[in-house]
Amino acid sequence: MDLEEEASIIDNPAVSSKRRGRPKDERTLEELLKPVEKKELISKIRTRILTKPKEKDIVYLKIALEEDCLLEECDIAPFYRALSDYFNVRLIGLRGVQNAYKELSESIGKTGIRLMDRGEDRTSIDEIKAFLSE
Numbered sequence: 001m002d003l004e005e006e007a008s009i010i011d012n013p014a015v016s017s018k019r020r021g022r023p024k025d026e027r028t029l030e031e032l033l034k035p036v037e038k039k040e041l042i043s044k045i046r047t048r049i050l051t052k053p054k055e056k057d058i059v060y061l062k063i064a065l066e067e068d069c070l071l072e073e074c075d076i077a078p079f080y081r082a083l084s085d086y087f088n089v090r091l092i093g094l095r096g097v098q099n100a101y102k103e104l105s106e107s108i109g110k111t112g113i114r115l116m117d118r119g120e121d122r123t124s125i126d127e128i129k130a131f132l133s134e
Helices: 003-011 039-051 055-067 076-087 094-105 119-133
Strands: none
Touching: 039 055, 039 076, 039 119, 055 076, 055 094, 055 119, 076 094
C-alpha cells in the first residue's frame, strides 16, 4: 500500500464506519405541514408555541394537527426539532416532550383508551383544533 492509498482511506472514514440507529428525520416545519397555503397556519402555531410552550402543550399541538390532517406522519422528535428550528426558539427539553407524548398516547390498562381521548387532555386538544380552524 503506497502513501496515496493510505491518504484516501484516512480522508474517507465513512467507508469504514457506518452510522448506527434510525436515519434522522430532518424535515422542516413547512415540509411537515400538509396544506399548500401554510402562512396563516404557521402564524397560529407560532402564537401557540410562544404562549404555551410546556411539554404537554407541544404534544397537544402535534395531536391536534394530526387529527385535522394538517401534519405529515412523523415522530414527536422531528416535529419538536422543526418547531424549534423554524421559530428559532429554545423550547422545553425534548425528553420531557417525548415522555408526555408517550404518556398521552399509551392505552390505559387493557381498556384501549388513551389519556388523550378523555378528560382534560381531550379538552385541550379540541381547544387547539378549534383555534387552528378559526
